[in-house]
Amino acid sequence: MKLKKKPVVKISVILLMFLLTSLNFSGNAKVLNLQADKIMLSERATANLANRVMVLVDKSVYDGIKNELNQFSEDLAEEGFICEIYPKTIGYSGWDSPEDVKKFIVSHSSNLAGCILVGNIPIPEYRVEKGYMNQPETFPCDFYYMDLDGNWTVYDEGGNSFGYYYTIFCNHTGGNGSKAPEIWVGRISPSKWIGDKISLLKEYFNRNHAYRVGSLCRPAKALLYVDDDWAKYGEKYKSYLKNIYKSSFITVINDPEKTREENYLNNLKKEKYEWICLHAHSSQLQHNFYYSNHTKWDSLTSWELRKNYKSAFFYDLHCCEAIDYFQEECIGNLYLFGNTSGLIVIGSSKVGGMIDDGKIFYEKLKSAACIGDAFREWYSLKGVKYPSYCYGMMVLGDPTLKPKKDEKPPSVEITSPKKGYLYIFGREICPLSTDKTILIGSCILLVEADDINGISHVDFYVNEELKLTLKSKPYQLDLKNYSIGWYDINVVAFDKFGNSNSDHIRLLLINS
Ligand SMILES: [Ca+2]
Ligand SMILES: [Ca+2]
Ligand SMILES: [Ca+2]
Known part of the structure; x- marks a missing residue:
């Protein structure tokens, strides 16, 4: 009724x-x-941490991303950093070699937390005599920019195809300072192969902003994906991740027959995870996943990562050569620019990686103010001791970030x-x-x-x-x-x- x-x-x-x-x-x-x-306005100041961040920008991309960089600088100021932006021509009339860049960093290093390199900033290289299979290896080494007072011997130098002088260093010692890094460094440089550079950089800094203000967010969940050769260490690796994620929020996939290309891709496409830690055999342009009792493998190439997946924000790649910058379209860079959510990729430019499988890094990240700080501490405690295994370790993206605690x-x-x-x-x-x-x-x-x-x-x-x-x-x-x-x-x-x-x-x- x-x-x-x-x-x-x-x-x-x-x-x-x-x-x-x-x-x-x-x-x-x-x-x-x-x-x-909550917004912690002066977290770094109260913790007495170095709080200057220098953004070194390749002049050829600077004009196109000026507004985004200004927003980035304001965002960092909110978190207690002092962000300075330095655009400069790359080549003869500006930063011509890794030594030029390093000189600039050292002369501006007071209270410096780290540097972010945007665009084609010269790539230092390092040579070890006994690398993979006991053979000499030469590889990109941003660690050269992180250690401000050690001594780096020049092995070879000359002109290169990037339009500036290359320098290969060797025999790194403390000199009058220390071998340990004083700052962190992150590299943000899309290649033309991935897309229009300016658009990709704009998108990167826009999602960086969106993440900081909370409009881009994911559940506080991590995926630990471990292929056959390390499968038995799944629980050990998980114990490292537990420093930053609740145990029940970490998904471990390490069944050797399950860890395959398609399964990994399906997980990658989900908007389910904030952090992905991958252990897989790799080269610059692909991951290889074994199956059928380790007798066959299938490959995921960087080409397949150009699909705009709304994937995770943070990637920790225990994958040989994934960040080899001789290939700008290396798989690490595709994680950063080939999707609509990449913020940071940690990995190696050579065969090897974190010799402790990230144990110290995750322990430090638990209390560190940002990923860059934890990465620098890992280098000080572990990386410096093992040049032939660890000196390829680099960070792509903005190291001032850190997975947010859920306080909402x-x-x-x-x-x-x-x-x-x-x-x-x-x-x-x-x-x-x-x-x-x-x-x-x-x-x-x-x-x-x-x-x-x-x-x-x-x-x-x-x-x-x-x-x-x-x-x-x-x-x-x-x-x-x-x-x-x-x-x-x-x-x-x-x-x-x-x-x-x-x-x-x-x-x-x-x-x-
Ligand atoms: Ca040092
Ligand atoms: Ca497998
Ligand atoms: Ca919440």
């Missing part, structure tokens, strides 16, 4: 009078633990009954001229709660007493057993990181 409007209004007036004269009125229940987003509370709302409405037997009748709700007959209270990292549970308080805890949907409380009277109902939703948020309703129940 459809109720006519007039009698309902009469009922609401009568009930309103009851409402206003009610002795039970006790005001709003307190809001529990409502958290706001979930959303929670009592969607029914609505505040300030009259209900008869659960049916919404009309709004009242008050924010209190009146229920004639029983009703089910419905709550919607959501969070990027999932809801742990929802608590229902009735007149400040915890009546119900629900760990899964639907989040609802049936009021049928409650007798006539006034009720303050507070619902508190918790996400899986312990952040909470609440909603409240005060209602009059007229029940039989």
